[in-house]
Amino acid sequence: MSISRRQVIQSAGASALLASVGQQAMAQAQIENLKIVTGFAAGGTSDTTCRRVATKLGGSYAKTATVENKTGAGGQIAIQYVKGQPADGATMLQTPTSMLTIYPHIYKKLPYDPINDITPVSLACVFDFGFAVGPMVPANVKNIADFIVWAKANPSQANFGSPAAGSTPHFVGALLGRHAGVDLKHVxxxxxxxxxxxxxxxxxxxxxxxxxxxxxxxxxxxxRILATSGAKRNRFAPDVPTFTEQGLKDMEHSEWFAFFLPGKAAPDVVARLNSAVKAALASKDVIDGMGTFGLETMSSSPAELATILKKDTVKWGPIVKAIGFTADA
Known part of the structure; x- marks a missing residue:
């Protein structure tokens, strides 16, 4: 957008006054404390994302930035908490997108509206999933085909855990069981x-x-990681073949973490936080730090995030229906 010459402040005195007013407005706009809320436990990737970004937003966007872990109900408690906070830019949610794109398909009633109760700010990062086994599974199980053979021979032990019922990794594991004809019990x-x-x-x-x-x-x-879920090998586990490489089709699934404000946040509040988050995600130490946790930083505009959420919500509908999972008793 171009600016006409008539819009330019020509007086040096006026320029100085404008700068002074701008600095005062910025000082008044600075949040005392930004609270970044995640629905998952400390030490995990969601928590790490919040803490890396908080180190950049504290002292710039806000005087201080803290992280709160409000765990439970597969991430729902955090979203429900944030939706009830003032939309003044002082409370920000960070969540995997599955709580917003998959949960509407598996719960008849959610304690939040994914469209109206939160306001998109920016993507945070993108990542693939890994399917890993531990000491319960014999050392000779080295790939997905081996695991399927073992699971069929040991049905009482054939289970897998995920960060939450109804989350994307839950469905990745369920799809694996469906493709293999194995009843993999989910925890x-x-x-x-x-x-x-x-x-x-x-x-x-x-x-x-x-x-x-x-x-x-x-x-x-x-x-031992037996497979990763991306379209190509994950750079953080380059020696591990993807599900697709191992003959399992329709198993390409990545996910995003994203930032949100409470619903009906004013456009200027959203824009200011979006700018601050983008700057934080672009800093080398945040990129490198999140990389150690297998996360690829990725920001977006609020509109781009809204479009991604809509697209993924449509995508997961038929997958959930095919698996037949419902979270309602």
Missing amino acids: GYRGTQPAMLDLLGGQIAAVCGPIGDITQHLPTGKV
Whole structure:
């Protein structure tokens, strides 16, 4: 958009006054404390995303920025909490998109409206899922075909954990069982890290979750990743073949984390936070830090995020119907 010459402040005195007013307005607009809310436990990828971004927003967008982990109900509690907060830019939600795109297909009634109760701000990152096994599964199980054979021979132990019932990794695991003709029993957790602890302890056979939540446990020697869910091999686990490479079609699924404000946030509030989040995600230390957790930073405009959510909501409808899962008793 061009600006006409008549719009330019020609007086040096007027320019100085305008700068002074702008600085005062910015000071008045700065939030005292930004609260970033996640529905998942500390130590996981969702929590890490919040904390990396908080280090950049504290002192710039807000005087301080803190993270609150409101776990439970597969991420619903955090969304329900944020929807009830003032839409003044002081409380921001960070959530995987499955709580907004899949849950409407599996719950007859949600405690929030994915369209009206929250306001899109920006994407945060994109990531693939990994399907990993632990000590319960014999060491000779090295790929998906081996796992299917083992699962059929050990039906009472054929299970997998995910960060939440109804989440994308839950459906990735369910699709694996459906393709293989195996009844893989699902165990939902409050985040991937609690599931990984049970995997390491031999309480469950496998975990499907964000790749970064799994790779951080590889040094223990107790975890083996059998497949990743992307269209191509994941750069954080380049030696692991994808589901597609192993002959399983329709198993290409990645997910996004994204930031939201409470519903009906004013456009200027959304724009200011979007700008601050984009700057935070573009900083090298945030990119590198999130990369250690298998996360590829990716920002967007609020409109682009709204479009992605709409597209993914449509995509998951027939998948959920085919699997036949419902979260309602």
